[in-house]
Amino acid sequence: xxxxxxxxxxxxxxxxxxxxxxxxxxxxxxxxxxxxxxxxxxxxxxxxxxxxxxxxxxxxxxxxxxxxxxxxxxxxxxxxxxxxxxxxxxxxxxxxxxxxxxxx
Amino acid sequence: xxxxxxxxxxxxxxxxxxxxxxxxxxxxxxxxxxxxxxxxxxxxxxxxxxxxxxxxxxxxxxxxxxxxxxxxxxxxxxxxxxxxxxxxxxxxxxxxxxxxxxxxxxxxxxxxxxxxxxxxxxxxxxxxxxxxxxxxxxxxxxxxxxxxxxxxxxxxxxxxxxxxxxxxxxxxxxxxxxxxxxxxxxxxxxxxxxxxxxxxxx
Numbered sequence: 001x002x003x004x005x006x007x008x009x010x011x012x013x014x015x016x017x018x019x020x021x022x023x024x025x026x027x028x029x030x031x032x033x034x035x036x037x038x039x040x041x042x043x044x045x046x047x048x049x050x051x052x053x054x055x056x057x058x059x060x061x062x063x064x065x066x067x068x069x070x071x072x073x074x075x076x077x078x079x080x081x082x083x084x085x086x087x088x089x090x091x092x093x094x095x096x097x098x099x100x101x102x103x104x
Numbered sequence: 105x106x107x108x109x110x111x112x113x114x115x116x117x118x119x120x121x122x123x124x125x126x127x128x129x130x131x132x133x134x135x136x137x138x139x140x141x142x143x144x145x146x147x148x149x150x151x152x153x154x155x156x157x158x159x160x161x162x163x164x165x166x167x168x169x170x171x172x173x174x175x176x177x178x179x180x181x182x183x184x185x186x187x188x189x190x191x192x193x194x195x196x197x198x199x200x201x202x203x204x205x206x207x208x209x210x211x212x213x214x215x216x217x218x219x220x221x222x223x224x225x226x227x228x229x230x231x232x233x234x235x236x237x238x239x240x241x242x243x244x245x246x247x248x249x250x251x252x253x254x255x256x257x258x259x260x261x262x263x264x265x266x267x268x269x270x271x272x273x274x275x276x277x278x279x280x281x282x283x284x285x286x287x288x289x290x291x292x293x294x295x296x297x298x299x300x301x302x303x304x305x306x
Contacts, residue, residue: 025132026139040153041160044132045167064142068135 010036012084014046015055015077022070047071055080107137110151117161120300121168122176129164165296173299216288223284230273237266 001009010032017023017031025043032038050056055077060067105113111130118126133154140150154160165173194201244259 024139025136026143039155040136041155041163044129045163048167066138069131
């Protein structure tokens with residue numbers, strides 16, 4: 001898949017993984033992996049980017065005597081998912097156009 | 105590799121990056137290892153799943169601006185205390201190393217400009233051939249209208265060949281441009297890496 005396209009998709013996938021409830025690194029990877037190829041070292045810059053863009057916030061929670069970082073989606077993050085869904089409708093239209101052209 | 109060995113090596117390779125970046129990265133990866141172990145993996149398995157250290161560090165370097173890296177380097181030097189002699193040598197040696205540094209930067213800049221000049225020149229050549237193709241075709245039609253059949257057909261055919269070649273050249277140029285951009289990015293990351301990960305080995 002195109003690198004730029006995958007990058008944008010991964011951002012939305014990570015946001016989707018924390019959409020319903022806050023999550024942490026290990027679980028995000030586990031949740032997203034079945035759908036998109038994501039590794040530990042690719043998630044890291046994504047989380048940083050999303051945090052810098054204020055699409056999510058981070059808080060540390062005590063867990064088994066150590067700290068675990070939980071990621072919480074912000075309104076801007078939810079809006080990004082909304083944008084993606086809207087874009088997808090347009091993409092589908094374009095896809096139908098492309099495949100229809102291909103048949104002729 | 106055990107968790108401690110991995111974290112140690114990670115710190116070692118990130119030496120020279122801003123302290124905050126190092127801590128955040130170490131926290132992130134130790135948390136992942138701890139969570140993997142809690143999920144039933146052995147420590148070794150958990151570490152090996154993180155991928156190669158080179159890749160991890162290269163990703164972090166890519167995300168850190170060069171200015172921050174140099175800043176950290178300079179600050180580190182201050183904290184460790186550069187001796188008076190070194191400062192004296194730096195000052196006295198300035199007539200030597202300053203021109204060398206400027207020359208090195210100029211060479212880099214020149215190479216960069218030269219690379220893109222070639223790319224731009226090639227694009228210009230493609231554009232010129234496209235223009236030639238159109239002009240030849242228009243001229244060809246004009247000649248045909250004047251009933252100069254042979255001349256008209258040659259011009260028309262030549263014009264079509266030019267346009268056809270350009271369609272191929274255009275695809276090739278896209279590849280070349282993308283390649284040049286990738287090369288520049290790669291060199292930039294390489295330059296940044298020069299500042300990272302050495303201080304422990306020195």
